[in-house]
Amino acid sequence: MESTMKEMRDGASVLDFDSKSTVEGGVEDVYGEDRATEDQLVTPWTISVASGYCLLRDPRHNKGLAFTEKERDAHYLRGLLPPAVISQQLQEKKLMNSIRQYEVPLQKYVAMMELEERNERLFYKLLIDNVEELLPVVYTPTVGEACQKYGSIFRRPQGLYISLKEKGKILEVLKNWPERSIQVIVVTDGERILGLGDLGCQGMGIPVGKLALYTALGGIRPSACLPITVDVGTNNEQLLKDEFYIGLRQRRATGQEYAELLDEFMSAVKQNYGEKVLIQFEDFANHNAFELLAKYGTTHLVFNDDIQGTASVVLAGVVAALKLIGGTLAEHRFLFLGAGEAGTGIAELIALEISKQTKAPVEETRKKICLVDSKGLIVSSRKDSLQHFKKPWAHEHEPVNNLLDAVKVIKPTILIGSSGVGRTFTKEVIEAMASFNEKPLILALSNPTSQSECTAEEAYTWSKGRAIFASGSPFDPFEYNGKVFVPGQANNAYIFPGFGLGLVISGAIRVHDDMLLAASEALAKQVTEENFEKGLIYPPFSNIRKISANIAANVAAKAYELGVATRLPRPQNLVKCAESCMYTPVYRNYR
Numbered sequence: 001m002e003s004t005m006k007e008m009r010d011g012a013s014v015l016d017f018d019s020k021s022t023v024e025g026g027v028e029d030v031y032g033e034d035r036a037t038e039d040q041l042v043t044p045w046t047i048s049v050a051s052g053y054c055l056l057r058d059p060r061h062n063k064g065l066a067f068t069e070k071e072r073d074a075h076y077l078r079g080l081l082p083p084a085v086i087s088q089q090l091q092e093k094k095l096m097n098s099i100r101q102y103e104v105p106l107q108k109y110v111a112m113m114e115l116e117e118r119n120e121r122l123f124y125k126l127l128i129d130n131v132e133e134l135l136p137v138v139y140t141p142t143v144g145e146a147c148q149k150y151g152s153i154f155r156r157p158q159g160l161y162i163s164l165k166e167k168g169k170i171l172e173v174l175k176n177w178p179e180r181s182i183q184v185i186v187v188t189d190g191e192r193i194l195g196l197g198d199l200g201c202q203g204m205g206i207p208v209g210k211l212a213l214y215t216a217l218g219g220i221r222p223s224a225c226l227p228i229t230v231d232v233g234t235n236n237e238q239l240l241k242d243e244f245y246i247g248l249r250q251r252r253a254t255g256q257e258y259a260e261l262l263d264e265f266m267s268a269v270k271q272n273y274g275e276k277v278l279i280q281f282e283d284f285a286n287h288n289a290f291e292l293l294a295k296y297g298t299t300h301l302v303f304n305d306d307i308q309g310t311a312s313v314v315l316a317g318v319v320a321a322l323k324l325i326g327g328t329l330a331e332h333r334f335l336f337l338g339a340g341e342a343g344t345g346i347a348e349l350i351a352l353e354i355s356k357q358t359k360a361p362v363e364e365t366r367k368k369i370c371l372v373d374s375k376g377l378i379v380s381s382r383k384d385s386l387q388h389f390k391k392p393w394a395h396e397h398e399p400v401n402n403l404l405d406a407v408k409v410i411k412p413t414i415l416i417g418s419s420g421v422g423r424t425f426t427k428e429v430i431e432a433m434a435s436f437n438e439k440p441l442i443l444a445l446s447n448p449t450s451q452s453e454c455t456a457e458e459a460y461t462w463s464k465g466r467a468i469f470a471s472g473s474p475f476d477p478f479e480y481n482g483k484v485f486v487p488g489q490a491n492n493a494y495i496f497p498g499f500g501l502g503l504v505i506s507g508a509i510r511v512h513d514d515m516l517l518a519a520s521e522a523l524a525k526q527v528t529e530e531n532f533e534k535g536l537i538y539p540p541f542s543n544i545r546k547i548s549a550n551i552a553a554n555v556a557a558k559a560y561e562l563g564v565a566t567r568l569p570r571p572q573n574l575v576k577c578a579e580s581c582m583y584t585p586v587y588r589n590y591r
């Protein structure tokens, strides 16, 4: 009898499913429980129409004073709102005025988060229309401070928390999340939040912030985004002692215990959301970041923003910069400070692109790139003691034990900082770069601003206005000798929203390095003559939705070419397709 009912509900396909284990996802699998076997527990979700008081308190549907007279009548709102009816534009103006009055960035952050909890469309309207002004509020650098103080500013939970306490029950925890059609998950374990180190469970600010950008910059629907923090403890003594700390009060689980929890999480995600959900790893410590990417890259749609997103954005900036500094990629010498996720990720993608351009094997093209870590230049004599992700960069060279000496002997044309340690591009380092380069390209990528390898002012002043400079966190334009220099922001925020959109619109099931190259190429093409004249190697964020649509189209095209796209037939015009899929924050009319 039971099986007959299930067949009636699910149609003929139920016969196939019943005999299978449910640990894999499927194309139609959006609810998870549709595929659940009879002995599995399901969540009895219901859908209802919000009205009256509940409607005003539902952030997804609330419009505040913008509810029309007709809507107020039809939805039992009479008397619950003051008489004035105002437009979304006027609401936006009012909120921008009030946010601009706060002088402390963290107050602006809290105001934005409160808006998101109150009125989601208005939040995104503000963010999209004022992207250059609000990006530093909801994203780096302010989000870093927010994570450090998350326990104190915590009001309502955002996202999903999966801790060691949920071991064995992760699938059930996922089913507690109210949305079913998830397209993008950003997950952190909080061990390396920006350049701020281990912030444990308070790292949640990062997935929340990244996903706000997925919607604002890439047009993924907010309801399709799921921020997750996996809490395995923290080694941050200060947080462990902090009475307001929101996470597990224990030291980090490692080894098998860690691997098992992550494995359960990865299986549960695929089981619940299917094959096409994008899982973006964010701000994991080096060892776990590389391992997770390698382990799940062949079974899941995974993307590590710190390794791959940063690589793609930096390659785009370097390619664009060639218009200003001359030469081909292969003709330049690269020196990195920092050999972690960002450093080795960028280095590898640059080596790959040079290899594609010159047909030389990547083992050869890697030799154009040198990396310095905390122990000095990475050279072959250090090979035995190096972590595996650094080994490809151990070239034959005399040991050199600091950055300045490495700059002097290698004479790079391009200097890239990704060490997470601030103020390491000293006056001597920049002056040395400027002594043998007409236009040294200097990228200070570490975040937030406090960890930047140097400031824009320092780069321009110490190079006497000759440096081409971009940084991970934003700096204001700087005037030197009567000329205004506008520093670019070499931040993965240019890439991941469009990249993710490209995966979603093509229904891609795996990420491939060639897609990262496709994203870089699309971004580099968006830099205009006018941008170059100001010394910019990235286009302004004000055009980001157009940029994201172009990145998405190039990434999707590559997914179809590689045969990993499942959305068929392939749309003719992928840019149009990307644009038409984008979420818009304009209020909808209610009947």
Ligand SMILES: O=C([O-])CC(=O)C(=O)O
Binding pocket: 140, 193, 194, 195, 283, 305, 306, 446, 447, 472, 491, 492
């Ligand atoms: O969040 C950012 O601004 C860039 C990034 O991924 C990081 O620094 O880890």
Ligand SMILES: [Mg+2]
Binding pocket: 194, 282, 283, 305, 306
């Ligand atoms: Mg990151």
